[in-house]
Amino acid sequence: MLMNTVEIVLKEKCGLKAGDALMVGVSGGPDSLALTDVLLRLGFSVYVAHFNHQLRPESKEDAAFVKEFAGSRELPFILDSGSTASYAKAQKLSIEEAARELRYQFLFDQAIKENVSAVVVGHNADDQVETVLMHLLRGAGLDGLVGLKYRSMTKWSQEIPLVRPLLQVWREEVENYCINHQLEPRYDRSNQDTTYFRNRLRHQLIPTLEEYNPNFKELFWKMSDTLSADRDLVEGLVDDVWDTLILEKSDDHVALDLKVFKSISLGLQRRILRKSIALLRPGLRDIGFEIIDYAILSISSPPQSSQTDLIAGLYLQVEEDRFMISEWDANTVREEWPQLVDGLPLNLEVPGKAKLFGGWEVEAKILDITPEIKKEILGNKNLFAAYLDITDIGTNLLIRTRQAGDKFDPLGMHGDSLKVSDFMVNVKLPRRARKNWPLVFIKNKLIWVPGYRISNNVKVKDTTKKVVRISLEKH
Amino acid sequence: MLMNTVEIVLKEKCGLKAGDALMVGVSGGPDSLALTDVLLRLGFSVYVAHFNHQLRPESKEDAAFVKEFAGSRELPFILDSGSTASYAKAQKLSIEEAARELRYQFLFDQAIKENVSAVVVGHNADDQVETVLMHLLRGAGLDGLVGLKYRSMTKWSQEIPLVRPLLQVWREEVENYCINHQLEPRYDRSNQDTTYFRNRLRHQLIPTLEEYNPNFKELFWKMSDTLSADRDLVEGLVDDVWDTLILEKSDDHVALDLKVFKSISLGLQRRILRKSIALLRPGLRDIGFEIIDYAILSISSPPQSSQTDLIAGLYLQVEEDRFMISEWDANTVREEWPQLVDGLPLNLEVPGKAKLFGGWEVEAKILDITPEIKKEILGNKNLFAAYLDITDIGTNLLIRTRQAGDKFDPLGMHGDSLKVSDFMVNVKLPRRARKNWPLVFIKNKLIWVPGYRISNNVKVKDTTKKVVRISLEKH
Numbered sequence: 001m002l003m004n005t006v007e008i009v010l011k012e013k014c015g016l017k018a019g020d021a022l023m024v025g026v027s028g029g030p031d032s033l034a035l036t037d038v039l040l041r042l043g044f045s046v047y048v049a050h051f052n053h054q055l056r057p058e059s060k061e062d063a064a065f066v067k068e069f070a071g072s073r074e075l076p077f078i079l080d081s082g083s084t085a086s087y088a089k090a091q092k093l094s095i096e097e098a099a100r101e102l103r104y105q106f107l108f109d110q111a112i113k114e115n116v117s118a119v120v121v122g123h124n125a126d127d128q129v130e131t132v133l134m135h136l137l138r139g140a141g142l143d144g145l146v147g148l149k150y151r152s153m154t155k156w157s158q159e160i161p162l163v164r165p166l167l168q169v170w171r172e173e174v175e176n177y178c179i180n181h182q183l184e185p186r187y188d189r190s191n192q193d194t195t196y197f198r199n200r201l202r203h204q205l206i207p208t209l210e211e212y213n214p215n216f217k218e219l220f221w222k223m224s225d226t227l228s229a230d231r232d233l234v235e236g237l238v239d240d241v242w243d244t245l246i247l248e249k250s251d252d253h254v255a256l257d258l259k260v261f262k263s264i265s266l267g268l269q270r271r272i273l274r275k276s277i278a279l280l281r282p283g284l285r286d287i288g289f290e291i292i293d294y295a296i297l298s299i300s301s302p303p304q305s306s307q308t309d310l311i312a313g314l315y316l317q318v319e320e321d322r323f324m325i326s327e328w329d330a331n332t333v334r335e336e337w338p339q340l341v342d343g344l345p346l347n348l349e350v351p352g353k354a355k356l357f358g359g360w361e362v363e364a365k366i367l368d369i370t371p372e373i374k375k376e377i378l379g380n381k382n383l384f385a386a387y388l389d390i391t392d393i394g395t396n397l398l399i400r401t402r403q404a405g406d407k408f409d410p411l412g413m414h415g416d417s418l419k420v421s422d423f424m425v426n427v428k429l430p431r432r433a434r435k436n437w438p439l440v441f442i443k444n445k446l447i448w449v450p451g452y453r454i455s456n457n458v459k460v461k462d463t464t465k466k467v468v469r470i471s472l473e474k475h
Numbered sequence: 476m477l478m479n480t481v482e483i484v485l486k487e488k489c490g491l492k493a494g495d496a497l498m499v500g501v502s503g504g505p506d507s508l509a510l511t512d513v514l515l516r517l518g519f520s521v522y523v524a525h526f527n528h529q530l531r532p533e534s535k536e537d538a539a540f541v542k543e544f545a546g547s548r549e550l551p552f553i554l555d556s557g558s559t560a561s562y563a564k565a566q567k568l569s570i571e572e573a574a575r576e577l578r579y580q581f582l583f584d585q586a587i588k589e590n591v592s593a594v595v596v597g598h599n600a601d602d603q604v605e606t607v608l609m610h611l612l613r614g615a616g617l618d619g620l621v622g623l624k625y626r627s628m629t630k631w632s633q634e635i636p637l638v639r640p641l642l643q644v645w646r647e648e649v650e651n652y653c654i655n656h657q658l659e660p661r662y663d664r665s666n667q668d669t670t671y672f673r674n675r676l677r678h679q680l681i682p683t684l685e686e687y688n689p690n691f692k693e694l695f696w697k698m699s700d701t702l703s704a705d706r707d708l709v710e711g712l713v714d715d716v717w718d719t720l721i722l723e724k725s726d727d728h729v730a731l732d733l734k735v736f737k738s739i740s741l742g743l744q745r746r747i748l749r750k751s752i753a754l755l756r757p758g759l760r761d762i763g764f765e766i767i768d769y770a771i772l773s774i775s776s777p778p779q780s781s782q783t784d785l786i787a788g789l790y791l792q793v794e795e796d797r798f799m800i801s802e803w804d805a806n807t808v809r810e811e812w813p814q815l816v817d818g819l820p821l822n823l824e825v826p827g828k829a830k831l832f833g834g835w836e837v838e839a840k841i842l843d844i845t846p847e848i849k850k851e852i853l854g855n856k857n858l859f860a861a862y863l864d865i866t867d868i869g870t871n872l873l874i875r876t877r878q879a880g881d882k883f884d885p886l887g888m889h890g891d892s893l894k895v896s897d898f899m900v901n902v903k904l905p906r907r908a909r910k911n912w913p914l915v916f917i918k919n920k921l922i923w924v925p926g927y928r929i930s931n932n933v934k935v936k937d938t939t940k941k942v943v944r945i946s947l948e949k950h
Binding site: 136137138139140141142145197200201205208209212213215216219220222223226227229230231232233234236237265266267268270271289 | 614616617620675684687690697698702704705706707708709711712740742743
């Protein structure tokens with residue numbers, strides 16, 4: 001029975017076939033012994049891997065026991081150990097989390113080294129019920145209610161999956177299998193310790209729930225199985241929508257289309273945000289509801305502050321046509337923006353040329369006012385080209401980034417001088433572009449904010465005889 | 476606080492606005508009193524409706540209390556009563572189910588009569604938690620975990636929704652509201668009776684779960700709210716797929732494309748089946764996992780028996796290109812099939828014409844064998860036209876349905892006579908078409924199964940001088 005079930009799961013849910021090499025995590029308990037035994041009977045090639053977490057006095061004996069078990073089957077045995085307690089302290093993790101991190105890192109290191117088809121662990125159906133119940137008690141969405149997967153890709157490898165062939169098999173069946181096949185596993189006594197949350201579920205809460213429905217475990221298992229089909233549906237939908245949303249993507253940021261985002265349903269919005277965060281922080285678990293709903297609120301009505309702190313060093317920033325999730329110091333400058341490298345100033349002779357960052361060039365030309373030029377000035381729609389009265393301009397312009405105290409007297413505001421930083425906010429210049437945005441000065445007088453406005457002081461008048469045409473162009 | 480919450484829910488989740496007329500179910504308990512009070516303050520036009528379930532000694536006093544409450548607010552009061560116990564007995568329902576049926580039938584009858592915008596009931600956030608927990612303990616999928624909805628369409632009306640504006644408000648808040656607004660509700664003492672499953676959850680299980688997480692109720696509520704967004708996503712997807720799957724639809728059956736069905740994911744298959752069943756049995760609740768998975772299994776490998784019993788008098792039938800869910804005696808005859816009305820036989824003169832059911836006509840012509848006719852016979856691709864050697868045919872043919880004992884000697888099987896019912900199975904004539912399928916006889920000798928094969932006995936030979944052309948055609 002157990003063997004048949006596992007055989008079908010290995011083939012249909014895990015994508016494995018007899019003969020495949022597997023890195024099996026063996027603790028020495030009933031699950032991992034039965035699993036190894038079944039895998040051998042089904043013709044798989046097994047590496048026995050044991051990690052000594054140094055958490056219990058008998059942990060060395062456990063390791064020796066697993067070594068002997070592997071030897072008796074003539075299987076390759078791989079052992080490693082590490083102080084879970086000190087790792088937990090250093091990484092600020094719970095003991096359970098630290099143990100998990102160390103163990104999987106070890107299993108995948110070995111799996112990659114031996115080039116096996118999968119890392120295999122012995123979670124059973126009771127583990128699944130406990131896991132889902134734990135998620136439920138801590139607040140779960142669809143993903144949490146699905147629980148452990150038969151096969152999943154993890155942060156530890158892009159190619160080797162983690163598989164759980166016993167996920168349909170109840171603990172009792174595993175124990176019967178051990179008895180019937182003369183396997184004599186070691187029992188982890190800490191599994192009885194009800195100061196651990198999981199053990200309280202196992203020994204107290206689940207029996208209580210069974211008083212309400214004797215089939216509780218079976219129904220609960222079935223629920224998570226059914227939900228996993230629904231989750232797959234939703235994931236497929238999310239992937240489709242993602243493609244229409246994504247505008248920018250790098251290692252340290254993603255930017256998504258604001259208008260499309262606002263048009264999709266709440267459920268999709270939540271999942272798109274989760275996906276964005278997961279892309280930037282692949283190892284992050286348990287992203288709470290609150291943070292997601294807070295992000296959605298911030299996107300629909302952006303706060304005044306520059307960036308919204310999200311989670312795990314990630315920030316949300318809303319721009320006119322998009323919103324961005326990024327690291328604090330992410331380089332999110334877009335290629336279509338003119339920028340000064342490292343904010344260094346440039347001199348521009350009149351007439352003359354100079355180079356900016358990323359293929360941008362700036363040029364100043366002197367032109368006589370003729371009827372054609374007049375028409376050109378009036379018809380100009382290129383925001384990166386400005387026509388200035390030559391009076392006072394002289395032969396040298398300075399191109400630099402904004403500095404504290406810079407003022408600007410934009411054309412059309414009738415001499416109301418304002419801080420250049422306020423001007424940038426008013427015209428919705430994307431925040432991340434502001435720092436290195438090139439500004440054109442005569443000495444310390446700002447005469448042009450490229451892409452937006454010239455100063456009132458340099459505007460072309462009826463009396464103007466000559467103009468300076470300054471233009472920025474990307475090559 | 477409570478009033479603001481309810482105001483937003485009424486507008487955004489229930490689609491209602493001040494001034495709308497509402498049929499409010501008022502038991503006299505805190506929820507329905509607070510609800511009525513809030514609805515009045517928000518400017519709705521309220522009908523107070525009370526159903527006396529005749530379940531408790533004090534039920535008449537409850538009715539009098541609600542009448543007085545309505546009178547004190549000068550609201551129209553509508554009362555009805557019915558013996559829940561005898562209804563439960565007659566309909567084989569639990570007391571809770573019977574009470575629910577009677578109450579909603581009454582509320583919707585009145586709602587339709589008064590032409591209101593919605594039927595409103597006072598379920599609160601605790602009710603939601605209890606409902607979802609109850610579903611979970613009895614085995615739920617995504618729909619069960621979503622629980623009660625703010626707004627839903629029910630079997631009781633196609634136009635008037637059922638709305639629950641208090642679904643975000645905790646019982647404690649409702650009780651505080653009653654105290655602060657001098658509402659003095661009556662308490663249903665049966666709510667304390669822990670022989671009722673729901674009351675055991677309220678008074679025992681939920682407090683136990685709060686020992687595992689003090690925020691259990693809030694997290695669990697939030698879970699169902701989040702899942703409802705996911706459910707909406709999935710439903711949208713199901714609706715899209717449904718349109719590509721549906722081949723036939725009537726009051727008593729649906730037929731779906733087999734090939735497309737097999738190509739979609741398990742999660743979608745399950746939901747498509749639920750949708751099919753819900754269409755035919757709108758009132759049916761709690762369709763179990765097992766029945767759905769059994770149906771999927773039967774569709775992928777159809778059993779030998781004619782129809783598979785599904786649920787609530789519905790049957791599954793698999794044909795070559797489609798599968799059908801229907802009532803046992805559903806009229807599922809397709810218009811493109813020739814059929815004999817009520818199975819009555821017809822005489823066909825040679826030459827001559829006769830009418831079948833649904834615009835079909837049959838015609839017999841006598842033709843001399845000429846080179847053109849020979850070519851026509853050889854090139855014939857119309858399975859509803861047959862060319863028979865005139866020898867033995869005579870001037871009268873009989874068209875009738877199959878009878879026990881009918882044999883057939885199909886062309887190309889070299890004189891191996893077989894039962895006509897076996898022949899129909901072999902050629903995959905859809906089961907539901909067999910009963911009234913027209914067969915052409917000379918006396919009791921079957922010479923043609925239209926759409927499939929002529930008999931060996933009447934085939935055109937080299938020596939044939941004249942043929943009878945019989946054809947069926949739909950006009």
